[in-house]
Amino acid sequence: xxxxxxxxxxxxxxxxxxWVCTEGPFETLTTPQPVDSGRPALLEGWxxxxxxxxHAEITREWASTTHALAWTDPRYQEALSDMKRPxxxxxxxxxxxxxxxxxDGVPPQKPAARSTDLHHGVSCATCHEGPGxxxxxxxxxxxxxxxxxxxxxxxxxxADRLCIxxxxxxxxxxLGIAKDFVDTKQRAKGLSCVGCHxxxxxxxxxxxxxxxxxxxxxTRSHALQSPRxxxxxxxxxxxxxxxxxxxxxxxxxxxQTGHRVPGLVGRELTVTVRALGAKDEVLASEVVVIDRSSAxxxxxxxxxxxxxxxxxxxxxxxxxxLGPELEEGVVVKREVMALP
Numbered sequence: 118x119x120x121x122x123x124x125x126x127x128x129x130x131x132x133x134x135x136w137v138c139t140e141g142p143f144e145t146l147t148t149p150q151p152v153d154s155g156r157p158a159l160l161e162g163w164x165x166x167x168x169x170x171x172h173a174e175i176t177r178e179w180a181s182t183t184h185a186l187a188w189t190d191p192r193y194q195e196a197l198s199d200m201k202r203p204x205x206x207x208x209x210x211x212x213x214x215x216x217x218x219x220x221d222g223v224p225p226q227k228p229a230a231r232s233t234d235l236h237h238g239v240s241c242a243t244c245h246e247g248p249g250x251x252x253x254x255x256x257x258x259x260x261x262x263x264x265x266x267x268x269x270x271x272x273x274x275x276a277d278r279l280c281i282x283x284x285x286x287x288x289x290x291x292l293g294i295a296k297d298f299v300d301t302k303q304r305a306k307g308l309s310c311v312g313c314h315x316x317x318x319x320x321x322x323x324x325x326x327x328x329x330x331x332x333x334x335x336t337r338s339h340a341l342q343s344p345r346x347x348x349x350x351x352x353x354x355x356x357x358x359x360x361x362x363x364x365x366x367x368x369x370x371x372x373q374t375g376h377r378v379p380g381l382v383g384r385e386l387t388v389t390v391r392a393l394g395a396k397d398e399v400l401a402s403e404v405v406v407i408d409r410s411s412a413x414x415x416x417x418x419x420x421x422x423x424x425x426x427x428x429x430x431x432x433x434x435x436x437x438x439l440g441p442e443l444e445e446g447v448v449v450k451r452e453v454m455a456l457p
Contacts, residue, residue, distance in 0.1 A: 146315075146317070146342055147316065147348070148338070148340060149181075149340050149343070149345075149349065150346055150347075150348065151343070151346045152345060152346075152347060152443065152447055154345065154442035154443055155442075156186065156190055156191065156192065156442065157186065157189075158181060159177070159181055160180040160181075160185040160186055160189065160237070163176060163177060163179075163180035166180075166240075166241065171262055171323040171325050172241075172322065172323050173324070174320070174324075175339050176339075179241065179339040181340050182341045183341070183343060183345075184239035184341065185238050185240075187209075187211070187238030187239045188211050188235050188236065188237070188238040189236060192441065193210065196289065200289060205288050206288060206289065207230035208227060208229050208230045208283075209239075209282075209283035209286060210238060210239070211230050211231055211235045211237075211239075212230065212231065212243050212282075212283065213228065213230065213243075214231075214242045214243055214244075214245075215279055215282050216246065217246065217247065222247060222268070223278070224278050224279055224281075224282045225282060226281075226282060226285065227282075227286070228282055228283060239283075244270075244279050247266060249264070251264040251265065251266050252264065252265045253266055253268035253271065254266075254267065254268065254271050255271035255272060256334075262323075262325075273309075276309045276310070276311050277295075277298065277304055277309050277310045277311070280295060280310040281295040281298070281299065281310075283295075284310075289382075290383055290441075291381065291382070292377070292380050292381060292382065292409070294376035294380040295310070295376070297375065297376035297377050297414070297415040298310065298375040298376050298415070300415075301375065301415045301416050303375040308375055313342070313374065314342045315337035315341060315342070316337065316338040316342070317335065317336075318335075318337065318338055319335055320334070320336060321333055321334070322334055322336055344379070344380075344384065344440065345440070347438065347448070347449040348449075350438055350449045351436070351449045351450040352373060353372065353373060354371065354373065354386075354419075354436065355371040355373050356368060356371075356434050356450070356454070357369040357371060358454045358456060358457070359456075359457060360429075360456050360457065363425065364424075364426075365422055365423065366390075366392055366401075366422065366423040366424075366425070366426060366432060366456070367420060367422050367423075368390050368421045368422075368432060368434055369418045369419070370388065370407075370413060370418060370419040370436075372413045372414065372415060372416065372417055372419075375415055376415050377412040377413060377415055378407070378412060378413045379408065379409070381440070381441075382409050383409075383440060384408070384438070384439070384440045385406055385407060385408035385439050385440075386406070386408075386436055386438055386449075387405075387406050387407075387436070387437040388404070388406075388407065388419075388421060388434065388435070388437075389402060389403070389404045389433075389434070389435040389437070390403050390404075390432060390433070390434050391432065391433040391434075392423055392431075393430060393431040393432065393433055394428045394429065394430060395428065395430050397431070400426045400428065400429055401424070402423075403423055405419075405421055407419060429456060430455065430456060431454060431456060432453070432454050432456060433451070433452070434450070434451070434452050434454070435450070435451045436448070436450040436451075437449065
């Protein structure tokens with residue numbers, strides 16, 4: 118059967134739905150369950166990190182993330198050996214505490230590298246250590262363990278600037294996806310990096326042996342959501358099928374994040390669209406790959422079109438993810454939808 122199809126990337130497509138990471142698709146974040154990629158599940162020796170003495174649960178969450186493994190990840194170290202200027206990567210993979218980089222405490226756009234504790238990658242101190250060793254957070258308050266202070270980086274008005282410090286940088290295979298977030302003014306729409314990537318929780322933020330329990334507070338999980346988790350990645354693209362007046366079948370993949378998808382060189386999504394008949398027989402199919410060269414832009418959509426198919430009743434859409442950390446693809450989304 119001859120098949121006419123096309124794959125389009127659109128800057129805007131009116132589908133009557135939100136473009137970005139709204140509260141709808143991302144409000145029910147759960148504990149991340151990344152696929153097994155052969156890398157360590159936890160940073161070795163995380164229990165010895167000073168913060169773990171009082172913040173064991175949060176430190177363990179951090180230890181499971183790419184942040185904690187930003188320096189020790191074997192794939193990163195292998196890639197670093199092929200870089201002409203490996204030091205260009207150090208500022209984000211072993212950054213100095215971001216709040217101490219300037220006199221006014223505002224995190225820099227280009228972090229500098231630290232020379233000690235390289236094993237910890239992007240550490241607790243990277244985000245929370247302020248001038249003079251004071252620990253910064255969303256509240257502040259008295260504690261015997263260390264000085265604490267409330268800082269705008271952990272409040273609504275500044276909740277993205279720590280992330281933007283590193284994630285606006287494009288170097289090697291890394292794409293500066295935070296520039297997409299800034300350029301499309303996601304913050305002005307009430308959206309944030311934290312809102313999409315850190316699960317909200319109610320719990321005590323610390324526990325000290327021999328002392329009364331701390332009260333439960335609204336906080337965030339430090340086990341960051343990422344494309345390594347298929348259930349999280351499945352939320353990135355909403356699927357909207359339609360049939361044109363001339364009979365063409367159309368599937369729009371609407372970007373629901375605040376940045377392009379995918380966001381790293383080497384990551385790709387394979388989208389298979391099938392037209393199904395009354396008995397679910399396959400009448401036609403089309404496969405497209407979304408990668409760096411065909412990324413779905415922030416506030417944009419990708420569109421797959423199939424020629425008119427007599428007897429088509431439903432569309433099946435399968436989205437498969439393949440990243441540099443995987444040997445084979447993982448199905449992250451499969452939907453069968455009646456044609457409108």
